[in-house]
Amino acid sequence: MSGITLVGSKVILAVGNFFLLACGFTLVTGGMLILFDTERILLSKLLTAGPFSELAQPYLYYVAIGLALLGLILAAAGILGCWASCLHNYWLLSLYFFLVMIVLISECSIYAVAWLWPQCMGLGLDSEALVKNLQRNYGVSGQEQFTAAIDLAQSHFNCCGINTANEYDTSLWRLQGLGQPLAVPLTCCVLQNRQEYKAYLNPVPVNSSLCQALERNTHDTYRHVNGCQERIDFWYRQLYVAFLGVGLGVVLVEFTVLLSTVLTCTRVYHHNQESKENAQNQAQDLEGASTDYAFQRGTGAGQGGAYSNEIYAMTDSFRQNYKLLDKV
Known part of the structure; x- marks a missing residue:
């Protein structure tokens, strides 16, 4: 890394x-x-x-x-x-x-x-709670969503009830005659329109009368007998x-x-740290270079030569005397 x-x-x-x-x-x-x-x-x-x-x-x-x-x-x-x-x-x-x-x-x-x-x-998936919900809520007014979910599961998975179709015998749907004269919901039957979209909302059994028969040997071919739990x-x-x-x-x-x-x-x-350090180093280098340059200029000016202050003074004095003579 x-x-x-x-x-x-x-x-x-x-x-x-x-x-x-x-x-x-x-x-x-x-x-x-x-x-x-x-x-x-x-x-x-x-x-x-x-x-x-x-x-x-x-x-x-x-x-x-x-x-x-x-x-x-x-x-x-x-x-x-x-x-x-x-x-x-x-x-x-x-x-x-x-x-x-x-x-x-x-x-x-x-x-x-x-x-x-x-x-x-x-x-x-709580099987016992789901069985109680089925017996209490299936087909009951106000529980349309739960009823549709059970119908969808039964038509999609080819099953009936949670563990067995006998759970409908003690359900409110059967006891209160909400689904009369049906013994089991139509989605428990073998459907003609199983492949249709939303067939669970309008199930069409292959043989509705045989599907609703109470004898197992009669409805066995036209009704799903396995539960949906598995x-x-x-x-x-x-x-x-x-x-x-x-x-x-x-x-x-x-x-x-x-x-x-x-x-x-x-x-x-x-x-960022390296950038800051480089900036500080560059600033120090510039400051040192400017100090050396100023020192070199000061040293050069302190020595005598053609551009010393004495010569500038003599030249100014000469110019003043020249102006006086010119006035006379």
Whole structure:
């Protein structure tokens, strides 16, 4: 590291800032894509537990907004870093260093909690709580979003209920006759329009009467009998690993930028010190040269010669006498 020059350290910082800027734009793009992926966001409604289950929007909606905001912060930091790398301003680089360090510490804290204790952040799939929510909220007025999330999971993963379709037998949807005369929701049936966009909002069973039959040997071919818990859990783990992988990549880029910023700060500091020392040495050299020149002039004037003061005095006296004679 000691052999790297100021220009070399600035090149390293500029490259690091380029990757930081690229990470920022990637996070902004990813956050916007997630926001427009309504089905993925709706499905995340089933992942939240505890007080987070009462959020106005699904959990992934807030995660997408957080990713977009983080991307904007990283993009702004990358632009600031590119500007700072072009200047010899030690304080601007220090400000940039503390900004990136604060973002890095915050991200590491969030990722550590999400990795070690995801339930603290409302993440995870609690099967028992999800079954209770299904029996209490499915098909109930005011719970349209949760109902749509269950229907989406059942039509997308070809499943019925959380652990089994029998959970609907003791649900408010069945007991209060909200779905009468259905025994299970239509999304539990094998659908003709499964490949259509938002088929879960308008499901068309292959055979609705056989799907709603109570005998297993009758509805077995036309109804999904497996629960959704395993498939939802697998989908959640894939999403979880993807977010942690992206976060790890961003943290590595930020850590590299911090190291390059420290290197550039030290080089800028030494460069400024050398500039000050060179300026002081030049000033001392100029002052010494001017002193020697003045001393040499004074020594030359003290010696006799054609340009001594006595000659100038005699010449002036002669001119005065000449003027007097001229007047006479």
